[in-house]
Amino acid sequence: MKDIREDIAWAQINTDVLKSLENPRKLYWVILFIAIALVGVAVGCEIYQYNMGLGVGNFDNPHMWGLYIASFIFWIGMSHSGTLLSAILHLMHADWRKPIYRFAEAMTTFSLMTAGLFVAVHLGRIWQIYFALPYPNMRQVWPNFQSPLLWDAMAIFTYLSSSILFLYIGMIPDLAICRDNIHSGWRKRLYTVLSLGWEGTDRQWRNFRMTYLTIACFLIPLAVSVHSIVSGDFASSQQPGWHITSFPPYFVAGALYSGCAAIITLFIILRYVFKFEEYMTKSILKKVARLTFAIAMIWTYLVWIEYSMAWFGHNPHDKHLLIEKATGTYAPFWWMMNFCASVVPLTLAFKRFQTNIPVLLAVSLLLNLGMFLERWMIVAPTFADGYYPWTWDHNQWPSLVQWGIVLGSFGWFTMLFMIFCKVFPSVSMYEVKEMVYHRSLATKKLQATGELAAAGKGAH
Amino acid sequence: MMNSEFDRRDFLKVLGWGGTAVALTGCGNGMVESGKETVVSYVEATDYMIPSVSVYFNSTCAQCDAGCSITGRIREGRVLKLEGNPKSAINRGKTCGLGQAGVQNHYNPDRIRAPLLRTGNTGEAITWEKAYALIDEKLKGVSGNQVAFLTGGMSGHTKVLLGNYMDSLGSKNHFVYEAIGPAVVRAANMKSYGVEMPRFNIDKARVVLSFGADFLGAWVSPVNFSQQYAQFRKGADGHQRGVLVQVESKMTITGANADRWLVVRPGTEGILALGIINVLNKLGVKVSGDIAAAVKAYDKDRVSKDTGVSAEQINKLATLLTERTPSLVLAGTAAEGYAHGSQNAAAINLLNHVLGNVGKTVEAAEVVPFPQMAPVTGNTVALQTLNDGLAAGKYKVLFSYGPNPVFTAPGAMKFKDNMAKADFKVVFAQYLDETALQADLVLPLDSPLEDWGTQVPEYMAGGAQINIQQPLMEKLHAETRGMGDILLTLIKQRRAAEYKPFDDYYGYLRAAVLQNKAALGGAHQPDNDIFWNETLSKGIIKFDGAKQASFSVNAGATGLNLPEPAEIDAQYPFHLIPHVNANLRDGRNTNQPWLQESPDPLTTIVWDSWIEIHPKKAAELGIQEGDIVEVTGKNGSLKVQAYLFPGIHPDAVSIPLGRGHDAMGRYAKGYGVNPFQILDVVYDKQTGELALHETRVKISKTGERVIVVKDEGPVGGNQEGQKIVPEMFTDKVNLSKEI
Amino acid sequence: MSITTLFDNYSEFRHRHPDGDVPHNPYKWAMAIDLDACSGCNACSVACYAENNLPVVGKEKFAHGQVMHWMRIERYWDHDGSEFPERGARYLPMLCQQCEAAPCETVCPVGATNHTPDGLNSQIYNRCIGSRYCSSNCPYKVRYFNWYDYPTTDNVWPAEMNMQLNPDVTVRGKGVMEKCTFCIQRIRGAESDAKTQGRLVRDDGELQTACQQACPTSAISFGNLVDPESRVHKQWRAQQVDLDKHEQVKDQAEGGTDLRGYRIYEWLAPYPSIMYLERVRESEI
């Protein structure tokens, strides 16, 4: 199977990647346009909701939360795979990550930005959102540090800013390349400023390596903590279906899961629109697919743990809720969720699908549909069948306003992401160089010892 | 009370100004902003109005006729809330939801603001002078018996004034109409006790056996009964907890609180009563010969067959009644609403005699020593007479004050059309209700919280008392008048000389009270002003040691013959039970949003009407909750949402009264249906009262379905096995020990 | 400065309700509701509307479950399979339980709902940003959210109707959470009166909640739980219900207890401040 050529000239790498900043395929503009349109829809809905009050979202008592919180978790989850690829695999010296971690990292950043929006959209009084910030004030009123929501805010802020820094630091050498190769216009100025006068001197490289490593080390526990804390919003509450010990690992697994699926989707799109066939090779795709499959199985295991805890644990409320999920108003979505997220990934177990682009695209989209439903099925049913039977409510549906804003969030994410890929190199040039350099060294050694046949392409 | 040292009227003026000021500043209703009004500063506020400090004045609740005394909380000249007046023997500081909503009757945005004269189909606002002149003119050349005056139950000085006015017109046609008053029971009581409305000592009873008397909801004097009920339940003075058994075909809120709710076939309440007497007799309770003879036929098997109450239940009940004395038996709305209503009531009252409750738990109430002020109670006979008269074109001029006959009269009586036959129709009203819309001249009334008056409650709970009604704040609308003032002006048109000294109703009232100072307990107080202000601040005039009504006990069973239970009509298989909702009553309070949004105690439905069907029956008919069903009777049909309700006899369906207005403003119009319109016109054989429960209907699905708007969740009041409202039995717990 | 306070009052900061070292003093407001007396007539609910400026949301919004009744009367049936409810219905007035360890308090991101020194679960409207986490975490679902801006909604408080609004109580705008306050405006009034007169609030009806004052059967009693003279205190004592237990001793007794007092969801350990007295039915009939 075709992989990145080891004898590819470094200069070639530069030119190829830099091309992506210039002329993508038509499809790029189509996607960008649709995305912007969706954002428009969402803005409209939000303005309406802002003026009328949240009631237009068709919330009620007890349905206090709806799609907003579900989407919030969804987007937070999406962000995790970026860290997985860039940080964890970096530490594990899995060099195949090098061509794709840049856009994964960008995905992290932008999905976090999207998630952040939902925190605001969800509030009854957005205009008072600064109350949640710990700013010193004369009355000495501070946010309530006991609230999981505040932990969220803190965790997300940390995660977002760290990811942005990580993304930026890792991009400096490439920005220098852009600076050196683009000779006019605002881009020239932009790259000149951003590259901070990088010249690839030994001193710069030395500190660069150490810094990159350190931040990677920080990001891993951070990513884990972020989604554990998000799960804390539910696990640390008292409600049936939420108050579950296994939630933190369950959420983290789910996060990595949807993230990987999203990577596959974006991988395929970028590969096409920016003509990256040379670098985003099928062998890489295969590895991501396998990774996704593994995580999918972990997630399935955890979700079954959750079900069996509800079923066999002697809590009538949890058990009732589980039955309601499977048979009640939400049953169709619940079953679809289980199908998409637990059954569909099985296709990834087959070699021929692991590199079949149309199949992978479809599967990855289904997986994320499943994961979105999963978040919704965590939030909504608990409101529909909480503790108190008198206030159970089985016919509340999110209004078009809610759906509009959720759709818009996808547009918003895609818009940011697409613009980023057009402005910045979405394949890390210097690391691809490192990759082919080290591989060629390895091959040379093998040739020297004449064991090329034995090793084959096993190196990757 | 801090208000006894100054003249109330200056005070009210002050209040009024303050009121305007705060209404505008405090509530930001835009008048100030739009420059229509200016803010009045507090710089020159009087001592009586301290910003942010409430003052309290006593008055009388006019939401129903029970005559609860209320204390209004007034701040910056606005009445904010009504609480019960603890001094009143009737409600002892308590209020019902209906009473609480009194302020919404007062502040209601749909009140009429000026006299309206009909020109074609529109009402044109005119001045009061013009209105009075018009009435005067219309009355010229009209003989007294061509004038009819329709009112609801009345008492006190307004009643006196009205009486005098009718005299001045030489008219005897004062029709007193109550759509849902207990008229038949009154008649029956008159027969068996010699008084229309005795005092019921629920708190003294150990067992209360109520035949459809919804005394916790809408019957006679609910707030008073509720308090007695609480006592009765606690088992006052060391007794064990009282037992409540409710016999009816459709569960009322009282039935919902009963220890045993006995569902009977509609109309067989009397039979059950006689059956119980029969069993009691067997159990050794002495009864006079004629009674024994009368009940001989009613052995428990037959009764059980007729009523559907198991023989075993009847036995248990009878035993209980013998074991625990005194008991109290009540005949209520459900029992009286049939062609044999009087018979039912008589039979039930007989039970009281047999059990020897008369004189113990059924007593004669004290009476106010001013017979001319005593209440006149309404009935539906009056309506019929009036209706016939109108139909025959006997009446040229019709005055209407209080009831809303166009809404509450059965459609089959064609009251609306007959009313049109009168040349000149004057309606005194707060709202443009259905009747007012038919009038030629509509005169806007003050709200009860703006008006003066006196009231003598029909049901005297403690000693005799006269309730004072006084304004709690300045008028909201300049062009409204109190009924007293209107009557005074009208009567001046006839007898100017006699009424010259009274320049308004307030003056009349004050004079009238001071005249009888001694009799009203002011003997010790030389100063009239002080006495007057004290009286007002009390809000109640009590007559200690007033004598009781003469109580003639008639325990005979003569003329007692109950019909066989009605067979099921093949064409119209269901009894339609028009249910009296404690909040909406006959529909005069439907335009008070709090009441519209306060859930019905049994179905928790709001803002709409519904028809109650027993789940078993509904299953037969394939009806589910929310199905729109068509209810068809001999006199028309209506479409209403179905609610499956276990607390109703399978042969009966029930629709609440009070909703279904097509007038009366934004909060009432267009919500629900009006079952009055499809009632069969059947009369009680003895009293000639309308028998509200005699209507037969059939129901059919229309295919439409709605989501029933109710507070109850999808599991319909199921606790899902949780400990939310657990229950104990009296063999396990002793309440009399409790605090 | 704040750090010094921290160190000075450290032990104070570490105590917790209700089983902490510092009891409520001098007030702990609590309720006892006798379900045997309650007739389910809704007077309390309407009184609450009148006292606390609750908006009437109308049919549409009620249908959407957006009703704002702080005090709701719940009607339950015995589901014993019999054809008719022969023992009547069961009524339960459900309002904010003013929990001692309220699930809603800890989760509010801005601390808009707190535990007051006199034992209330307070809600600060103008601090609330409407995250609705409190309601999500409330086991009783007795918190109500302003989904719309009711003061400016048609026919909620049209001209004249707005003159009835109680000046002692805020009119809530859109986007804030609200709930039963035990009529805090009355409580504060009584407390400060008592303070100026150098005494404690008496238990003689000087302080009544709106619902209690209206209740025709006097099913609701409200008062100061730490005042041994108060009716509420005596009732709780007599029923052997302790505020700071999530499992009462009497309930562990063999064959149950003959006492009626219980608290809903006691086992969740929110330590509700409202004790209900079980409904009773006659065993003879």
Next chain:
Amino acid sequence: MSKRHLLALFTDFDAAEKVVTELRNLGINGFNADKDMIVKSPIEHPEVEEFLGDRPVRVQWFTLFGAVGMGALMFLLIAAAQGSFFAQMKGGKPIVPFPPDFVLTYELFILGGVYITVLGFLICAGLPARRSPLYSAKVSEDQIGILVKSEESASGTLKSIFTKHQALEIQEEAGK
């Protein structure tokens, strides 16, 4: 005595290594191999450090300080903030509850760590930097550059050494 710069470009690291080792071994006077020699490469290459001799990295100390300092400071501030609102007693919880504060401290520990590390990087790597006198875009593409600074006298020798190892290109600073 003015100094002048030379930049030589080589195809790969091996070539560059040879040059560097040679320059370091024969001590040309007027040229200090440890101070005046900079290697520029398109990719990060550990070997470079080895043949360039030991040049220390100090970023990790920033990291340590940032993480620990920020964490500790924030815990104190949060606890102090809680300590100073008496109004916000939470039923069932102490006013200064440890678990939540630890969660926040944990986040801030990481936040501080990352921020200060980045700061440290900029300081240690001397970024943002003024561009050095001689630079070729080739360096960011595929060639290894060696930038040396020496006395006029030494520059000749250096140039010859570069040419000896087939430098692809030698840039020379225009003489002042």
